[in-house]
Amino acid sequence: MNAGAETRLGFVGAGRMGLPMVRRLLAAGHRVRVAARSAAAREALAREGAHPVDGVREAGPAAAAVLVCVFSDDQVREVCLGGELVERMPPGSVLVVHTTCGPRTIEDVAARAAPRGVEVVDAPVSGGPHDIEAGRVTLFAGGADDAVARVRPVLRAYADPVLHVGPAGSGQRVKLVNNAVFAAQIGLLSDAARLGTRLGLDEAVLMEALTHGSAASRALSGVAARGSVARFAQATGGFLGKDVEVVRTLAAELGGDLAALDAAFGSLSGAAAVTTRCTR
Numbered sequence: 001m002n003a004g005a006e007t008r009l010g011f012v013g014a015g016r017m018g019l020p021m022v023r024r025l026l027a028a029g030h031r032v033r034v035a036a037r038s039a040a041a042r043e044a045l046a047r048e049g050a051h052p053v054d055g056v057r058e059a060g061p062a063a064a065a066v067l068v069c070v071f072s073d074d075q076v077r078e079v080c081l082g083g084e085l086v087e088r089m090p091p092g093s094v095l096v097v098h099t100t101c102g103p104r105t106i107e108d109v110a111a112r113a114a115p116r117g118v119e120v121v122d123a124p125v126s127g128g129p130h131d132i133e134a135g136r137v138t139l140f141a142g143g144a145d146d147a148v149a150r151v152r153p154v155l156r157a158y159a160d161p162v163l164h165v166g167p168a169g170s171g172q173r174v175k176l177v178n179n180a181v182f183a184a185q186i187g188l189l190s191d192a193a194r195l196g197t198r199l200g201l202d203e204a205v206l207m208e209a210l211t212h213g214s215a216a217s218r219a220l221s222g223v224a225a226r227g228s229v230a231r232f233a234q235a236t237g238g239f240l241g242k243d244v245e246v247v248r249t250l251a252a253e254l255g256g257d258l259a260a261l262d263a264a265f266g267s268l269s270g271a272a273a274v275t276t277r278c279t280r
Helices: 017-026 039-048 075-082 103-116 127-134 146-157 170-198 203-210 218-227 229-253 260-279
Strands: 008-012 031-035 049-052 066-068 093-096 119-121 137-142 159-166
Touching: 008 017, 017 031, 017 127, 039 146, 049 119, 049 218, 049 229, 066 075, 066 137, 066 146, 075 103, 075 159, 093 146, 103 119, 103 170, 119 146, 119 170, 127 137, 137 146, 137 170, 146 159, 146 170, 159 170, 170 203, 170 229
Parallel strands: 008 031, 008 066, 031 049, 066 093, 093 119, 137 159
Antiparallel strands: 119 137
């Protein structure tokens, strides 16, 4: 899969994150078969220049790689284990999972794919749709050296950097730790906002000022853009919440806990709950 050369690809999950990926792939000159359930979605994808297909199983035939960008662990299992996607992919092709899910799910998908001669790369995303549109979203890629090398030119259509962090499943492990730290930072910012209020400071003014100091971080920038920790926590809680639960489960299975991170998660949950109550 050479950069600048047309590659036949399959795509599952052209939603909030997936659609800008598809657009970048098309702009890079690739041919993309996109699974879509409804006639309206298929018509919209055709207008984008993609080749819409009716169902996940039709995304794989003749594809050098199939990219999966759905929301949850259960959806990854449904797409990759519940149908014929892998069985219809040609030997030597690569299945790329962009969804943040449990490492065990990736291991199960890899076990299903291996007898077919299909490699699996887990490449969860750090960033949002605007980063994908700009071609600068971060990918934590786990998989065999050769498999990651083969799909890297395709992934570079929308991702920079593409970080190879280890064998299959490693991408998920790095992303889950990343999101645990990010969630904890938001929790700490919630405590900081309460301290600022007690000191008589306006929260929005405080958060914007902190972005110019040594406390600056991506979490703080996101909070400052929305004006309060509570609004940012509410906006991101659906995505972070599922990942934090996976991290907690993995930590428990390893016989440990998340120590100081758990206290910060509690602050994050409290901040999100405040906004939920205020917007009902």
